[in-house]
Amino acid sequence: MQELAIGDILITKKPHPCGSSEWEILRTGADLRLKCLGCGRMILLARREAEKRLRAVKPGGNDA
16 A cells, blocks of 8 residues: 555546546545646545556655
């Protein structure tokens, strides 16, 4: 299991219909609240499902 923090950018294997593959983490826990960096759409996704779709993680600037 990978460490995911608020503010990190997830890069997914398949792009969102808007064309962007990058998502910002807004909330963590059993579910992740993600915001598409292309169109701004927010989704709630189970952590296990998010880890399956994950290609890479870029650390965010929030060190709070």
